[in-house]
Structures are given as structure tokens and as C-alpha cells.
Amino acid sequence: MTNWFLIIYCGLITFFTRFSMIALLKKEMFNDRVREVLSYVPSAIFPAIIFPAIFLDSAGSIQIEDNPKIIAAFIATIVGIFTRNIIATIFSGLASYWFLVFVV
Numbered sequence: 001m002t003n004w005f006l007i008i009y010c011g012l013i014t015f016f017t018r019f020s021m022i023a024l025l026k027k028e029m030f031n032d033r034v035r036e037v038l039s040y041v042p043s044a045i046f047p048a049i050i051f052p053a054i055f056l057d058s059a060g061s062i063q064i065e066d067n068p069k070i071i072a073a074f075i076a077t078i079v080g081i082f083t084r085n086i087i088a089t090i091f092s093g094l095a096s097y098w099f100l101v102f103v104v
Contacts, residue, residue: 050073053069054067054069054070054073055069055070068097068100068101068104069097071096071100072093072094072096072097072100073093075092075093075096076089076090076092076093076096077089079092079093
């Protein structure tokens, strides 16, 4: 029972700390310089999320050779650049990864 209480408690704390920043802070509270700096946050965070998923194996070491994730990510990037459609980008990345792992 204590495990479930801890999981729910941690979930609520995480939710409310993140929700408070969304609910309490308004765009009008920031000056133009702060808004400009904050506009770069998604571009800075995205590589930190994607890099480990593509280039690291389950042990945490870099895997460059014989890595179908790199080719699938490249295909998804090309599709994303040309189509500007997130669904097409995700589907092409997943389909190409599946093809490279299970068919080739």
C-alpha cells in the first residue's frame, strides 16, 4: 500500500509543480528579451531527449555501427523536412525502423 501512496504522491507533486508554471505565469509578465530567450528552450532540450534514444544502446554506450535507429531517424528527418507533417514524420520513422530491424 505504501508503494501506491508513494507513486500517487510523486505524481501529484510532479503535476502541480509543472502545472503551477503554466497556470500562474502569463506571457505578459515577461519582457521581450526573456520571451526571446525562452523561445530557444525547445530547440535546446530536443537533442538531449533524442540523442540517447538513437545513439545509445541498453548498456549506455554509443552504438554507431549496425544501428538501424540512425538510418530511421535520418529518413524521418528527411520526410519531416519535405512534408512538414508530424504524423508522416513519426510514421515514416517507425515504419523505416521496423523495416530495417525485421525485414532487412
